[in-house]
Amino acid sequence: MDNMAINPSKSRSHRILEAIILSYAEEGIPIGSEFLCEEYEFDVSPATVRNVMAELETQGLITHPHTSAGRVPTDMGYRYYVDILMQRKRLNPDEEEQVENLGRAKSEDPLDVLEQAAHALSEMTQGAAVALVPHLAQGSFLSMKLIPIGEKQIVAVLITAEGMVKHANYSTDRPMTPEDVSGLEAFLNKELSGMPLANVSAYLNELAANASGADAEKMRHAVELLQQGPFLHEDATLILEGASNVLQAPEFRDIERTRRLLSALESKEELVQILLRDLNAEDVKLHIGFENKGTSLQDCTIAAAPYRFRWGITGAIGVLGPTRMNYPKVTSLVGRMAQAVTRAFQERE
Amino acid sequence: MDNMAINPSKSRSHRILEAIILSYAEEGIPIGSEFLCEEYEFDVSPATVRNVMAELETQGLITHPHTSAGRVPTDMGYRYYVDILMQRKRLNPDEEEQVENLGRAKSEDPLDVLEQAAHALSEMTQGAAVALVPHLAQGSFLSMKLIPIGEKQIVAVLITAEGMVKHANYSTDRPMTPEDVSGLEAFLNKELSGMPLANVSAYLNELAANASGADAEKMRHAVELLQQGPFLHEDATLILEGASNVLQAPEFRDIERTRRLLSALESKEELVQILLRDLNAEDVKLHIGFENKGTSLQDCTIAAAPYRFRWGITGAIGVLGPTRMNYPKVTSLVGRMAQAVTRAFQERE
DNA sequence: TGTTAGCACTCTATTTAGATGAGTGCTAGG
DNA sequence: CCTAGCACTCATCTAAATAGAGTGCTAACA
Numbered sequence: 001m002d003n004m005a006i007n008p009s010k011s012r013s014h015r016i017l018e019a020i021i022l023s024y025a026e027e028g029i030p031i032g033s034e035f036l037c038e039e040y041e042f043d044v045s046p047a048t049v050r051n052v053m054a055e056l057e058t059q060g061l062i063t064h065p066h067t068s069a070g071r072v073p074t075d076m077g078y079r080y081y082v083d084i085l086m087q088r089k090r091l092n093p094d095e096e097e098q099v100e101n102l103g104r105a106k107s108e109d110p111l112d113v114l115e116q117a118a119h120a121l122s123e124m125t126q127g128a129a130v131a132l133v134p135h136l137a138q139g140s141f142l143s144m145k146l147i148p149i150g151e152k153q154i155v156a157v158l159i160t161a162e163g164m165v166k167h168a169n170y171s172t173d174r175p176m177t178p179e180d181v182s183g184l185e186a187f188l189n190k191e192l193s194g195m196p197l198a199n200v201s202a203y204l205n206e207l208a209a210n211a212s213g214a215d216a217e218k219m220r221h222a223v224e225l226l227q228q229g230p231f232l233h234e235d236a237t238l239i240l241e242g243a244s245n246v247l248q249a250p251e252f253r254d255i256e257r258t259r260r261l262l263s264a265l266e267s268k269e270e271l272v273q274i275l276l277r278d279l280n281a282e283d284v285k286l287h288i289g290f291e292n293k294g295t296s297l298q299d300c301t302i303a304a305a306p307y308r309f310r311w312g313i314t315g316a317i318g319v320l321g322p323t324r325m326n327y328p329k330v331t332s333l334v335g336r337m338a339q340a341v342t343r344a345f346q347e348r349e
Numbered sequence: 350m351d352n353m354a355i356n357p358s359k360s361r362s363h364r365i366l367e368a369i370i371l372s373y374a375e376e377g378i379p380i381g382s383e384f385l386c387e388e389y390e391f392d393v394s395p396a397t398v399r400n401v402m403a404e405l406e407t408q409g410l411i412t413h414p415h416t417s418a419g420r421v422p423t424d425m426g427y428r429y430y431v432d433i434l435m436q437r438k439r440l441n442p443d444e445e446e447q448v449e450n451l452g453r454a455k456s457e458d459p460l461d462v463l464e465q466a467a468h469a470l471s472e473m474t475q476g477a478a479v480a481l482v483p484h485l486a487q488g489s490f491l492s493m494k495l496i497p498i499g500e501k502q503i504v505a506v507l508i509t510a511e512g513m514v515k516h517a518n519y520s521t522d523r524p525m526t527p528e529d530v531s532g533l534e535a536f537l538n539k540e541l542s543g544m545p546l547a548n549v550s551a552y553l554n555e556l557a558a559n560a561s562g563a564d565a566e567k568m569r570h571a572v573e574l575l576q577q578g579p580f581l582h583e584d585a586t587l588i589l590e591g592a593s594n595v596l597q598a599p600e601f602r603d604i605e606r607t608r609r610l611l612s613a614l615e616s617k618e619e620l621v622q623i624l625l626r627d628l629n630a631e632d633v634k635l636h637i638g639f640e641n642k643g644t645s646l647q648d649c650t651i652a653a654a655p656y657r658f659r660w661g662i663t664g665a666i667g668v669l670g671p672t673r674m675n676y677p678k679v680t681s682l683v684g685r686m687a688q689a690v691t692r693a694f695q696e697r698e
Numbered sequence: 699t700g701t702t703a704g705c706a707c708t709c710t711a712t713t714t715a716g717a718t719g720a721g722t723g724c725t726a727g728g
Numbered sequence: 729c730c731t732a733g734c735a736c737t738c739a740t741c742t743a744a745a746t747a748g749a750g751t752g753c754t755a756a757c758a
Contacts, residue, residue, distance in 0.1 A: 032721050045731050050722070067737045068721045109579075110519035145494045149512045157506045163498050167506065169457030230458075235501065244611035247604060255602055262593035262611075325421045381750050394702050399751070416708045418751045 010074055015042070021073050021081050024324045028250045030070030037152050058207040075289040077262050078301070082286050084343065088332035095124055095333065098269060102340045103347065110134065110164070110309065110345065112138045117317060117341050119263055123243060126328050127321030128265065130302075131239040132275040136310040138231055139164050141192040146185040151175040158231050160197065162310040168229045172221065181274050184221055191222075201232055207287025236276065238268045264296035266319075270296070275316040284335045289323040300324060303330050304337035317341055362401050363434055364391070366410055367400075370422050370430050375677045377599045379419030424638040426674060427650070431635050434480055437681035444473055444682065452691045452696065458515070459483065459658065459694065460637060463588050466666060466690050472590025474679050476670030477614065479651075480588040481624045484698045485656040486581055490541040497535040500524040504505040507580050509546065511659040521570065533570055540571075550581055567668050585625065587617045596672040600648065613645035614669075620646070624665040627653045638672040648672060654680050654687035658694050 012020070013134055019040050023031045029316045033046040033053060042049065053071055055063045061077035064109075071079070091099065098120045102113065114131040122129035139160030148156045152175055157167040176184075191207070192200055204223050211219040243265050252258045264270050274292070287302040297320070304318025318336050319330050353447045360366070368389050382395040382402060390615050391398065399523055402420055405411045410426035422430070440448065447469045451462065462670055463480040471478035488509030496504045506516040525533075540556070553572050560568040575581055592614050601607045623641070627634045640665040641647045646669070653667025666687050668679050 030721090034721075046721095047731050048729085048731095049724095051730085054723080064722085066739070068719085068739070108520055142498060143496055143498065145506065147492055147494065147508050149491060149508065149510070153512065155508050155512065155514050157494065157514070159496050159498060159504050161498070163502065163504065163518065165504050165506070165516045167516065169512065171457055218702090243613070244608050244615055247611065248607040253604055255596060255604070255607075258604075259593050259596040262596065266591070266593055289699065379750090383750075395750095396702050396704095396752095397700085400701085403752080413751085415710070416752090417710070419750065533730090 002182065002229050007176070010085065012042070012044075012323075013052050013056060014050060016038075017056055017073075017077065017081060020053075020056075020062060020071055021078065021327070022075060025324050030065055030072050032070035033071065068319050073324075075291070078247050078288045078323065078327070079291075082327055086327055086331070088335070089326075089328035091332060091336065095103045098124060099333075099336050099340050102337070110203065111239070113341065113344050114315070114317065115241065116339050118239050118241040121317070121319055121333060121337055122245055124333055125319045125321060125325070125329065126242075126248060127319045127325060128243045128246050129239075129241045129317070129319050130271055130275065130304070131317040132272065132279075132315045133237040133239065134162075134164060134313050134315045136160065136164055136166050136234045137169075137197045138313045139311075140194060140196040142192070144185065146170075146181050146188075148176070148178060148181050154181060154225075154230075156225055156229065161194070162313055164313075166231055166234065167313070168231065170225050170229060180202050184218055187218055188222055188226075197232060201227060219314060233281060236272045238272055238275070240265060240268070240271075246300075249324070251322050251324065257299065260296045261300065270295045271302070271320070274302055275304055275318065278316045278318075279306050281306055282316075284331050284338070286327070301325055301327075303334045304326075305334050307338045307341040307345070356412055359434065361391070361393075362405060364389075365398060365401050366405055366422075366426065367434055367551060369405075369411060369420055369678070370427065373422060374673050379421050380601035387557060390433065400578055418537065420643070422673075424640070426638075427637045427672065427676070431637070431680070433679070435676055437684070438675075438677035440681060440685065447473060448682075448685050448689050451686070451693050459474075460588070462690065462693050463664070463666065466686050466693075467588050467590040470666070470668055470682060471594055473682055474668045474674070475591075475594050476668045476674060476679070477592045477595050478588075478590045478666070478668050479620055479624065479653070480666040481621065481628075481664045482586040482588065483511075483513060483662045483664045484585060485509065485513055485515050485583045485664045486546045489543060491544040492542070493534065493537045495519075495530050495537075497525070497530050503530060503574075505574055505578065506582075508605055510543070510663055515580055515583065517572050518582065519578060522607065525562075529560065533567055533636055537571055537575075538619065546581060550576060579609060585621045587591075587615070587621055587624070588616060589620075595649075596668060598673070601669050605692055609645045610649065619644045620651070620669070622665065623651055625651055627665045627667075628655050628663050630655055633680050633687070635680065650674055650676075652676075652683045654683050656687045656690040656694070 013286040019036050020031050021035065023039065033049040036042070036049055037046050053062065057071070060072050060074060061080055065072060100118070103115055111133065114133060116146055118129035118131045133154065139162045141157045142161040148153055150289040152172050154170045154172070155163065155167060155340050159165050195203065204226060208219045208223055243262065246252060246261070247258060252261070261266045274287055289298055289301060292298045292300065299322065300320050302318055302320045302322045304316050306314050306316045308314055318334050321330065368385050369380050372385065372388065376377055382398040384469045385391070385398055386395050402411065405406070406420070409423060410429055411420040411422050411551070414421060421618060451469070460482065463482060467478035467480045488511045491508045491510040492505045496506070498504055501521050503519045503521070504516060505519050506514065508514050544552065553575060557572055578628055589678065592611065596607060601610070624638055633652055636651040638647055638650060641649065641651070647669065649669050650672045651667055651669045653665050655663050655665050657663055670679065
C-alpha cells in the first residue's frame with residue numbers, strides 16, 4: 001500500500017480524484033469521504049473532502065450510485081485521470097523479472113513468444129491478455145515451396161522475408177506432374193521474389209491479362225493459389241490468455257453480462273478491430289469503457305501497445321479488464337511488455 | 350415436444366426414469382410426480398408415479414435435493430439411462446443439413462474443417478464443442494524443406510504422407526551456407542522418407558552414434574532440428590468453440606464454479622486427456638459428471654467420438670455441456686458429426 | 699396385489715416489515 | 729475557507745410470516 005505516495009504537488013481535488021480511482025480499483029465498492037481521510041493524509045476533514053467531491057461530481061468525473069453511497073469514478077473521470085494525472089507504477093522486482101524473462105525464451109516461434117508474453121501479462125494483471133499476431137500481408141515474398149502430396153494435391157508454403165510462414169493445401173482440377181509443380185514453383189519465385197505481399201495481387205492480375213498459351217495455364221494456377229489461399233487475405237489472428245480471470249471481478253457477478261463479454265472475446269472480432277487501430281500508436285493506448293460503446297466491451301478497458309516484429313512489421317499486445325482496473329500498474333506492464341516483445345524479436349533478426 | 354413418444358414397450362419404471370431425465374434436461378428444475386403425469390401419458394395417478402420414484406431412488410438412479418422438491422437424476426442414473434434405455438434422436442432436417450454442409454466445405458485445411466464442425470456442433474447443442482486435431486507424430490515422413498532466411502536462421506517445413514504440415518524456425522550456432530542447408534535437406538529426405546515419425550527419433554540416434562567427420566556435423570543438426578523442434582513432440586492441439594454457451598445453463602449461476610470450469614477449458618489439458626482416451630472408441634463415448642471426478646469437469650458431461658483423418662490417423666470431436674444435457678440429441682449429433690468429418694477428410698484423400 | 703384419493707408434513711422461496719448503518723448535503727459557527 | 733453537527737436517504741441485513749410445491753404414508757378400493 002503506497003497510498004500516501006500520492007504526489008503532493010498536485011492540487012487537492014486532483015489528489016482526491018486520484019485517491020478515489022485507486023481505492024475503487026482496489027476495493028471494488030463506492031468510496032466514502034471518511035474512508036479516504038483514513039487511508040490518505042489529506043490533512044482535512046471528511047466534510048471538506050465531501051465538498052471537493054461535490055465539485056468533482058459537477059465536473060462529471062465521479063458519481064453516486066445512490067444518495068447514501070460513496071463515490072465511483074465515471075468513465076470520463078478515468079479518461080481525465082489517465083490523460084492528466086496518472087504516473088505509471090514502477091514494476092516491482094518480481095514483475096521486472098517476469099518481463100525480462102521473455103528475452104531468454106528458448107522458442108524461436110513468434111507465436112510462442114507472444115503466447116508467453118500474454119500469459120505473463122494475464123497473470124500479473126489478473127486480467128485477460130490479448131496479442132495480435134503479425135499480419136502476413138504486411139510482409140514481402142521471400143519464397144514459396146510447393147510439395148505435391150498426390151496427383152491433384154499440393155501443399156504450398158509461403159515464407160516472407162521477415163520469417164513469417166504460412167502453409168495451405170491447394171487442390172487442382174486436373175492432375176499435375178511433378179514437373180508442372182516445380183515449374184509453377186520456379187515461376188512464382190522468379191516473378192514475386194522480394195515483392196510486398198500487398199502488391200502481389202495486383203501484379204498477378206496484370207500478368208494474367210497478358211499471358212497466353214502454356215503460360216496462361218500457369219498463371220491461372222498462380223492466381224488461384226495465391227488469391228484464394230489464405231496467403232494474401234489471411235484473417236487476423238488473436239491470442240487470448242486468461243479470459244477466465246476477468247470473472248473474478250465483482251462487476252461480473254451478473255452472468256448475462258459476463259456471457260456476452262465472453263462470447264465477444266470468443267469471436268475476437270471486436271477485439272481485433274480495437275487492436276488494429278493501435279498498431280500505429282506511439283505508446284500504450286487505453287480504451288476506456290464508454291469509448292467502446294456499441295460493442296460488448298463497454299464495461300471493460302483495454303490497454304494495448306504496439307510492438308515491432310521485424311522490419312516495419314507490427315502487432316499489438318494488451319490487457320483487457322474491468323473499467324475499474326489498476327491503471328498505473330496495467331499501463332506500465334503493457335508498455336514494458338510490448339518493449340520486451342519487440343526486443344525479443346529484434347534479437348533474433 | 351415429443352414427450353408422448355417414449356417407447357411404450359419399456360417397463361413403467363424405465364419410462365418414468367426416462368421421462369425424468371428428459372424433462373429435467375429441458376426444465377432445469379427438479380421434476381415432480383404431478384408434472385410428469387400432465388406431460389406424459391402414463392395412465393396412472395401421481396401417487397403411483399411417486400411409488401415408482403421411491404423405488405428408483407432406492408436404486409440410486411434419482412434423488413431429492415430436499416424433502417419437498419421433485420426428483421433429479423443422479424449421475425448413476427444418467428449412466429444407466431445412456432447404457433440401457435437411450436435411443437438416439439433422429440436429426441431434424443435443419444440439423445441434417447448443417448451436418449451435411451460439412452462435406453461441401455470449400456476449405457482444404459483440416460483445421461478449418463474441424464473448426465467448422467465444432468462451430469456447428471456448439472450451435473446446435475448450445476454447449477461447448479471441442480475437437481482434437483490429428484497428431485503429427487501419428488503420421489510418417491514425406492518430405493522436409495529447409496529455407497534459409499538469414500545466415501543462421503532456417504525455416505523448416507515438415508510434410509507428412511497424410512498431408513499434415515508443420516513448420517518451425519531453427520537457428521544454428523554457426524552460419525551455414527545455402528549449400529550446407531540444401532545438403533542437410535537432401536540428407537533428411539533421403540534418410541527419413543516414408544518413415545513413421547514415431548520411429549524417427551530412435552533411428553536418428555542410432556545413425557548419430559555411428560557418424561563421423563563432416564557427417565557428424567550434419568547429424569548433429571538433423572537431431573537438434575527434429576528432436577528439439579515441435580515436429581516429434583508436438584503438444585496436442587485442441588479446438589474449442591462456443592465455451593460461452595455453457596454459461597447459459599442455470600447450474601452455472603455460481604460464478605466461482607464457472608470460473609474454475611472456464612479456466613480448465615482454457616488450459617485444455619484435462620480435456621485433451623479425456624479426448625485422447627476416446628481415440629480408439631468405436632462410437633460416441635460419454636463421460637458423465639462423476640466419471641470426471643478429480644477434474645474441474647465433474648459437473649459436466651463430455652460426449653466425444655473419434656474421427657478418422659487419413660490412413661490410420663485419428664482425432665476426436667465432441668461436445669461439453671452440463672450433466673443435465675439432452676443426451677439423445679447430443680449423442681446423435683456428435684456421432685453424425687464425427688462421421689461427417691471422417692467423410693470430409695476421406696473425400697480429399 | 700397393485701392402484702389411488704386424501705392428508706399431514708417438510709422445507710424452500712417469497713414476501714413483508716423493521717432495524718441498521720454508511721454516507722451524503724446542508725447549515726452555522728470558527 | 730474549513731469543519732463539527734445533524735437531519736435525511738436509501739441500500740442492506742435480519743427476522744418473521746406466508747404460500748406453495750411436492751413428498752410419504754395410510755386406508756380404501758378394484
